[in-house]
Amino acid sequence: MTKKQKTMLARIAATLALFAAVLLTDRLALRGGAPTAARLALYAAPYLLIGWDVLRKAAVNIAHGQAFDESFLMAVATIAAFAVGEYPEATAVMLFYQVGEWFQGYAVGKARASIGELMSIAPEYANLERDGTVEQVDPEDVPIGSVIVVKAGERVPLDGTVLAGESFLDTTALTGEAVPRRAAAGDAIFSGCVNGAGTLRVRVTKVYEDSTVAKILELVENASEKKARLEQFITRFARVYTPAVTIGAVLLALLPPLVLGQPFGGWIRRACVFLIVSCPCALVISVPLGFFGGIGAASRIGVLVKGGNYLEVLADADTMIFDKTGTLTRGEFKVTRLLPAEDASEEELLSLAAHAEGLSNHPIALSIREAYGAPIDAGRLSEAVEEAGYGVRLRCDGRELLAGSAKLMARHGVACTPCEAAGTLVYVACDGTYRGCLVIADAVKDGAAEAIAEMKRVGIRRTVMLTGDRAAAAQAAAAELGIDEVHAELLPADKVARAEAILGEGGGKVGFVGDGINDAPVLMRADVGIAMGSLGSDAAIEAADIVLMDDDVRKIAATVRIGRKTVRIVRENVAFALAVKFLILILGALGLVGMWAAVFGDVGVLILAVANSMRTLKAA
């Protein structure tokens, strides 16, 4: 509780006590009933104690030309009530209004603290090693290349590579996973994790601003800026509702008495009821709070949602498109078979392939070079050309080498024997002659099949895989994972076209899950783009709307659940608040409820709506 809140609470308590005393005095000493100067003065005490700031704010706002402000409406309602002799009512209304406001502040403060706790991953200091001594500095002052020491139990302050030491890291803050990750010399570690028992010497690779921790904090903070459609609706509604109800109140106070010749008193009382429910605070606060909680719940399981609107869209998704390599598969390729041409040997095939892929950083190239084992002399290589979707072409010792798909062979007029093995095939040609084919396999991620099944259970009816890989490899993976639709051998442009086609087919929202640079266009085009946060490319993470911090696709289903629950809770609140308000308006117009009931109902709705919204934090 802040100081402001504590002071207000004291004020409320004091007013309650004073009010009770005044009510008692009124009943016993002054016989209640008739409006007199004495009673007015009596009730004015608690009224002013609790309401002086509301009155002042109302006056200030009127001076600036802003009429439809809740302070002003409350002021008018209560003063009007005093004018018609409803002293206890007026005081009660002001009191309950302030209670409602206080509760609103308290609830939001709690929600913020809750999320703040989740987000207390920001490191406070770094142990910088300088000239042989270690000193504590601000993480923001540590340049790239410096060496820091992370002692046992400390939070890793910056991204870096371990130089020495061995320990286990608690990655809960980043991924929501309690299983500790081992870190030893040569490993990359991320800021935000908590170090276990071993001391680590780390070379810093990114400044604080670019570190994982800073990026996450920034993303979550900005996430509340992207308003969900429901939030935008509520804002527009509030702008219309308040003036409408206020005008209704004025009409209600003036027309029936004038037209029907009745006394003003009763109708003014009814108009006051209108004014009391004219503030849509319950709606305006509970909707953003709900989405804030949903985003927080997702962060807790290691999923960064960049905006409340994405939670909304995900809740509505019925189709999920997946990239294959790196998303559903580990992206770790291994050469499993060598199928040389009739006049070539396995060693020759491997050597040619390794040299052909000598300058490429593609995972397939890396796996081939790894299988070859020996270092490649780049001096022998020249004129390298990477033909996206086809393969690579270069010159080695003057000879032209080709390594890639069957399409590459066809493109360069090399006759080759097609292989039927499942897996990625790399055909190799030297000076136009086919030398053989390597079979490279990429294992499906642990739990990926489970993730797909879970997604189907959660309502994703259509699952699609898009890949540049061969049809046979793609089909095999799809079968293992339980994916219904497969489109293989796609060039990057084909992937985008295919995704666009699916988007254009109507129905529910479409999500896309990917990790590579070439996935960025589709990530942006999809209704909701989900990227791998750990091994994914920066471009993908930038383009995506939701980031899986530990690349675990099983979290997608959980996030859909969070989205659905959040949207449901928020919709409940909106429906409930609107229903109660309109009910009070109607009953108030008919004279069936007094001001007590109105303010009780209004504050009650506020408290319930806000309390309900806080449930979204536990949606995970």
Add this chain to the structure above:
Amino acid sequence: MKKKFQCEVDCANCAAKLQEALGKVDGLEAVSVNYMTQKLTLTAADERFDEVLGAVVKRAKQIEPDTVIHI
């Protein structure tokens, strides 16, 4: 230049009202008042930034006297 400031805004409505009114301040490229995180984000040309900031603070006080912006 884009800068974020901590601020104290009492209610979501006030934040929305503030954002709309501040948006009209001369020299501002973008402004957003986030009630949930209690942050005010200002984007303005580098040379005029301090001047615009001053105007924003003044206007904010006029519209919502209870709001505090921590510079």
